[in-house]
Amino acid sequence: MPWVQSEMCTGCGDCVEECPSGAILLENDTASINMEDCIRCGTCHDLCPEEAIRHDGERVAADVEVNIEKTKECMEACERHLGDAEEAAKCLTRWIKHYNRIRTIAEKTIEGLESLQ
Ligand code: SF4
Ligand code: SF4
Numbered sequence: 001m002p003w004v005q006s007e008m009c010t011g012c013g014d015c016v017e018e019c020p021s022g023a024i025l026l027e028n029d030t031a032s033i034n035m036e037d038c039i040r041c042g043t044c045h046d047l048c049p050e051e052a053i054r055h056d057g058e059r060v061a062a063d064v065e066v067n068i069e070k071t072k073e074c075m076e077a078c079e080r081h082l083g084d085a086e087e088a089a090k091c092l093t094r095w096i097k098h099y100n101r102i103r104t105i106a107e108k109t110i111e112g113l114e115s116l117q
Contacts, residue, residue, distance in 0.1 A: 001038055001056050002045050004031045008052035015044040015053060071095045 011029030023037035024044060031052070033044070045053045071092065078091035 001035050001040065002033060002042070002053050003056060003059065004033060005052050005054050006030045006032075008050050009048075010050055010052075012049065014047055014049065018043050018047055067099070 009030050011026060011031070013026055013031075015031055016024045016026050020041060020043065021037050021039045023034045023039070024031050025034065026032075033053075045055065074095065075088040075091045079085055079088040
């Protein structure tokens with residue numbers, strides 16, 4: 001999904017006017033995209049004069065970092081609330097299972113989508 005790098009947005013409103021699904025809002029002179037309504041057409045990315053609308057592929061490294069930090073926080077909370085370091089290890093195992101499940105869903109989804117080509 002596209003996303004807005006807010007510090008680059010000047011609030012011109014061009015993307016709001018041109019978005020075919022009305023997915024972009026302007027608040028305090030900064031655009032934001034409602035992902036529920038976005039149809040991934042790419043119009044906003046192509047027209048933004050400030051190049052403030054970015055591709056989601058550019059956020060992979062940051063998203064990975066967020067996931068790792070979130071897991072570390074959860075492990076600490078498990079150890080704190082449940083008693084010992086063993087609980088942190090179990091927590092880590094659960095998170096790895098969680099991301100393995102997401103990977104499986106993504107792989108099977110891609111297979112399904114490629115069959116539509
Ligand atoms: S077109 Fe670009 S600069 Fe203008 S409101 Fe949209 S994101 Fe901001
Ligand atoms: S990709 Fe298309 S639908 Fe999504 S926010 Fe941009 S212009 Fe709107």
